[in-house]
Amino acid sequence: MDAVSRRGILAGAAVLSASGAMPSLALAAPTTSLLNASYDPTREFYRDFNTLFEVDFKRRTGRSVRINQSHDGSGKQARAVADGLEADVVTLALAYDIDEIAARGLIARDWQSRLPFNSAPYASTIVFLVRKGNPKAIHDWIDLVRRGVQVITPNPKTSGGARWSYLAALAYAMRHNGGDETRALGFVRGIYRNAPVLDTGSRGATTTFVQRGLGDVLVGWENEALLAMDEYGPGKLEIIRPSLSMLAEPLVAVVDKVVDKRRSRTLAEAYLRFLYTDQAQDLAARRHYRPRSDAVVARYAAKFPRMDMVTIATFGGWQKAQARNFAEGGAFDKIYQPS
Amino acid sequence: MPGFRLAFGVTLAYVSLIILLPMAALVARPGEQGLEGFVAAVLAPHTLAALRLSFVAAALTALANLVLGLAVAWTLTRYEFPFRRVADALVDLPFALPTAVAGIALASLYGPNGWIGGALQGVGLKVAYTPAGVFVALLAVGLPFVVRSVQPVLEDIDAAWEEAARTLGAAPLRIAWRIMLPALAPALLTGFAMAFARGAGEYGSVIFIAGNMPGVSEIAPLVIVTKLEQYDYAGAAAVGVAMLAVSLAVLVGVNALQVALSRRGER
Numbered sequence: 001m002d003a004v005s006r007r008g009i010l011a012g013a014a015v016l017s018a019s020g021a022m023p024s025l026a027l028a029a030p031t032t033s034l035l036n037a038s039y040d041p042t043r044e045f046y047r048d049f050n051t052l053f054e055v056d057f058k059r060r061t062g063r064s065v066r067i068n069q070s071h072d073g074s075g076k077q078a079r080a081v082a083d084g085l086e087a088d089v090v091t092l093a094l095a096y097d098i099d100e101i102a103a104r105g106l107i108a109r110d111w112q113s114r115l116p117f118n119s120a121p122y123a124s125t126i127v128f129l130v131r132k133g134n135p136k137a138i139h140d141w142i143d144l145v146r147r148g149v150q151v152i153t154p155n156p157k158t159s160g161g162a163r164w165s166y167l168a169a170l171a172y173a174m175r176h177n178g179g180d181e182t183r184a185l186g187f188v189r190g191i192y193r194n195a196p197v198l199d200t201g202s203r204g205a206t207t208t209f210v211q212r213g214l215g216d217v218l219v220g221w222e223n224e225a226l227l228a229m230d231e232y233g234p235g236k237l238e239i240i241r242p243s244l245s246m247l248a249e250p251l252v253a254v255v256d257k258v259v260d261k262r263r264s265r266t267l268a269e270a271y272l273r274f275l276y277t278d279q280a281q282d283l284a285a286r287r288h289y290r291p292r293s294d295a296v297v298a299r300y301a302a303k304f305p306r307m308d309m310v311t312i313a314t315f316g317g318w319q320k321a322q323a324r325n326f327a328e329g330g331a332f333d334k335i336y337q338p339s
Numbered sequence: 340m341p342g343f344r345l346a347f348g349v350t351l352a353y354v355s356l357i358i359l360l361p362m363a364a365l366v367a368r369p370g371e372q373g374l375e376g377f378v379a380a381v382l383a384p385h386t387l388a389a390l391r392l393s394f395v396a397a398a399l400t401a402l403a404n405l406v407l408g409l410a411v412a413w414t415l416t417r418y419e420f421p422f423r424r425v426a427d428a429l430v431d432l433p434f435a436l437p438t439a440v441a442g443i444a445l446a447s448l449y450g451p452n453g454w455i456g457g458a459l460q461g462v463g464l465k466v467a468y469t470p471a472g473v474f475v476a477l478l479a480v481g482l483p484f485v486v487r488s489v490q491p492v493l494e495d496i497d498a499a500w501e502e503a504a505r506t507l508g509a510a511p512l513r514i515a516w517r518i519m520l521p522a523l524a525p526a527l528l529t530g531f532a533m534a535f536a537r538g539a540g541e542y543g544s545v546i547f548i549a550g551n552m553p554g555v556s557e558i559a560p561l562v563i564v565t566k567l568e569q570y571d572y573a574g575a576a577a578v579g580v581a582m583l584a585v586s587l588a589v590l591v592g593v594n595a596l597q598v599a600l601s602r603r604g605e606r
Contacts, residue, residue, distance in 0.1 A: 075568045100570050155551060157565045197468045197550045200561070204547070212450040214468070327569060328383065336385060336553035 033066040034268055037087035039074035039160070040203060041223060042250070045287040046091070052283060053274050057267075065267060073201060074160045081255060082106065088259050088268040091252045093160035096318035098253050106257040120249030121275035122289035125309055126161075126168040128240040129209065129218040129225045136216045140242045141172040144217065145190035152215035153191075154205040155198040156326055161248075162202070165219045166332065167321060168246040171310050175244060189335045191219075210237070221248070222304075223288035247309040250289075365583070368576030380577035385553045386562050390578070392470060393559040394585055397538030400477035401485075401531050407478075408485025408530060409523070415486070416493045430486050433479055438543030445476055446548040468550035473558060476544040481534035488530035489523060496522050525597050532593040536586055 038046055050067040057065050070077070070085070074093035081087050082104045090107075092098055101107050112119045130138050136149055144151050156162040169191055173184035199205040202220050206228055209218040217240075218225070225239050252272050259265040274280055281291040285300040297304075315321035325331045369377045380386065415427050433441060449456040449467040456467050466472055496519065504514045542560040550556040559582055566575035 073568075075570075079567065079570070155565070158561075158568045198552055200546055200551065200564070212446065212467075213452040214450065322569075328380075328566075328571065328574065333385065333553070 032064065033068060034088040034264060034271055035068045035070060035086060036089050036091055036271075037070050037077045037081055037085060038091040039077060039093045039250075040071050040201070041221065041227075042091060043069070043071050045284060045289065048283055048287070049275070049280055052279060053271055056274065056279075057270065067271065073158075075158075086258050086262070087255055088262065088264050089252060089254055089272055091250065093248075093250050094163065094318060095249075095251050095312070096322055097160070098251055099318065101253075101255065106255055107253055108256050111253045112251070114254075115252065115272060116276055117292050118249065119251050119253060120292075121252060121272075122250065122281070122284040122291060124221050124223045124248045124250070124289055125245045125307060126165045126219065126242075126248065127222045127225050127245065128242060129206075129220070129228060130216065130238050130240055132234075132236050132238060134238055134240065138217050138240060141169055141187075141191070141244075142176075144169070144194060144219070145187060146194075149194055149217065150196055150215040151191055151194045151217055151219060152197065152199075152205050152209040153195055153219040154201055156332055158200040159202055159205075161221045161224070162205075163321075163326060164221075164246050164248040166325065167312070167315060168242070168244070169219075170325075171246060171314055172242065172244045185331050185334075188331075192335050222290070226288040226303075241305065241307055244308050244310070247311050249311070362583070365576055365579055369573050369580055372573040372577075376573060377577045377580075380566075380571075380574040381581045385557065386559075386578060388554045389557045389559045389562045390581060390585070392473065392557070393539050393582070396470070396473045396477055396558075397481075397535050397541075398589075400474055400481050400538055401535040403478060404481045404485045404534050405527055405531050408482055408534075409489055409527065411482070412486045412489040412493055416490060430483050432483075434483050438480065438541065439547065441479060442476060442544035442547030445479065445544065446472075449475060449548060467548050468556070470549070470556045472548035472550060473545055473556060476548050477538040477541060480541055480544055481538050484533040484537060485527070485530035488533065489526045492523055492526040521600075521603075524600050528593050528597050528600075532590055535589060539582065539586055 036046060036050075046069050050069065054065055054067060057063065070080075070087065072080070074097050077085075077087075077090065077092060078097035078100050081090055082101050090098060090101065095112060098107065098111060102109055102111055108114075115121070117123075128138060130136070136146075137143065138149065143149065153165050154162040156166045166188065169188050170184055173187035174181065177183040177187070197205075197208055197214060199208055202224055205218060205220060206224055208214050210228055210232055222239075229237055229239065252275065254265065254268045254272060256265075259268045275284075276293065278293055278296055281293040281296040282299070285291045285296055285303065290304050291297055291300060312318055312321060315324070323330070369380070372380075381390075411430065415423065415430075446467050447453050449459070449472065451457065451460055451465075451467070453467070456465075459466055466475055500518050501514055504518050509517070540560060542558070542564070545558050546561055549558060551558075551561060559578060563575045563578050566572075566578065
């Protein structure tokens with residue numbers, strides 16, 4: 001090898017090692033920043049919440065901190081963290097996604113019992129969005145299996161929100177079929193038979209329903225429905241709350257392996273606990289998430305009417321619900337198998 | 340030749356780092372669940388349907404683009420018209436545009452309340468949210484591959500050949516068949532192969548317009564994404580390897596055809 005290429009290789013090696021050295025430099029300094037890996041619809045909420053926390057932390061400790069956020073689909077974020085994205089905290093849509101990170105040994109297995117309300121500082125539920133005047137008279141799940149009703153909902157295999165919608169429909173059908181799962185799944189199948197499109201995510205389904213004008217009813221997150229009402233106004237859309245729904249609990253956790261390495265545990269835990277203060281709960285409510293603190297719940301009673309809701313525990317937890325319904329060859333796949 | 344070692348070393352290292360190693364990792368992954376798991380992942384009915392849709396749509400749209408792309412390249416090289424350079428630049432737009440943007444634009448145009456979709460619905464045709472949507476998206480992303488591989492060859496073909504053939508009394512069709520086509524064939528094949536390979540793997544533009552119904556309008560790359568969403572890395576890699584195998588077979592076939600054609604040209 002001649003001298004030129006050898007020098008080139010050395011230069012390349014120097015660049016590589018320099019970039020590799022950067023995280024260890026950050027280690028030496030006291031922690032002044034956090035990375036929060038979250039999912040798509042929380043972007044606006046966490047932007048405001050981070051400012052709130054930064055100001056509060058400065059006031060209490062005199063230290064300036066900077067919170068960075070990263071957003072993508074919930075499952076994609078879980079894979080990124082499992083594959084090495086150095087997020088100090090994760091705030092994702094499903095316990096299933098955080099369980100997957102825990103299974104890789106990055107988060108303690110008992111993570112969900114470490115914070116109040118099963119580590120779900122805010123909640124949401126599944127509602128229907130229909131066109132102004134509700135022309136197809138859609139009031140409950142039973143109306144979604146009617147002939148001639150087009151239902152817009154994303155694919156539960158790629159969308160966390162759609163998994164909650166599917167399970168809400170299943171919970172309703174179980175209750176009205178005396179707990180007979182086969183008949184209940186037949187009902188859910190009827191709903192998906194009325195779906196002309198399966199978008200990959202919640203926002204895509206909202207676009208299909210509102211912008212493309214496809215379908216008679218959108219089944220999805222209450223927070224997305226409220227956002228669509230803000231954007232397009234009550235002149236175009238109406239929210240319908242079914243007789244039974246799921247209490248959807250987005251979850252938060254400290255990533256143990258990362259905070260131990262970056263020595264950011266104290267800051268990360270303070271950050272997550274701050275989500276439970278009335279100040280943060282009020283912000284969540286304004287951003288269309290159901291608050292948990294009693295005082296704030298009372299303040300927003302009109303915006304979030306009481307609903308009959310079941311939790312994921314009805315289905316034996318996420319691992320069981322996932323394996324039974326959404327895994328390869330599960331109940332959802334059977335809906336689309338020619339029979 | 341001077342610099343051979345350096346150039347060869349860079350080529351080898353670069354190709355290994357960004358192509359060979361990731362491919363090896365991909366091929367190694369399905370091994371985790373054994374041959375049985377691999378076969379089960381690839382032969383599931385909705386996976387097979389998705390693979391069929393992706394490859395059939397890619398082949399048919401690449402063929403259509405072969406004809407239409409040749410016409411576009413011909414127009415751009417053989418005629419002088421206002422805004423020719425603008426039209427020429429427009430051809431590259433699908434290269435430059437993020438595919439998701441192209442998909443959303445196509446969906447709003449071909450959707451039930453879009454300009455074209457609305458008109459088509461009037462005569463009972465549905466494009467967006469049906470398998471036809473897949474074809475529309477692939478036509479758009481594949482066009483520049485054919486145009487850009489054929490155009491330089493068309494520019495280089497000596498007009499004297501055509502004139503000579505004409506003065507010798509050849510009819511226009513005969514000139515096209517005997518003079519132009521043999522000269523263009525290798526470039527056309529390259530364009531076809533690239534449009535096909537791109538179409539089979541296309542994700543971003545398709546998912547917004549296809550409807551994504553399992554077994555009907557679900558494409559193979561979406562099956563891979565779906566499996567990743569279930570943390571089924573081995574299953575996702577299995578479908579990836581199946582796609583790789585089919586694409587590789589087609590590309591080898593196209594290459595063999597090119598070699599055969601150039602041999603015939605030499606005789």
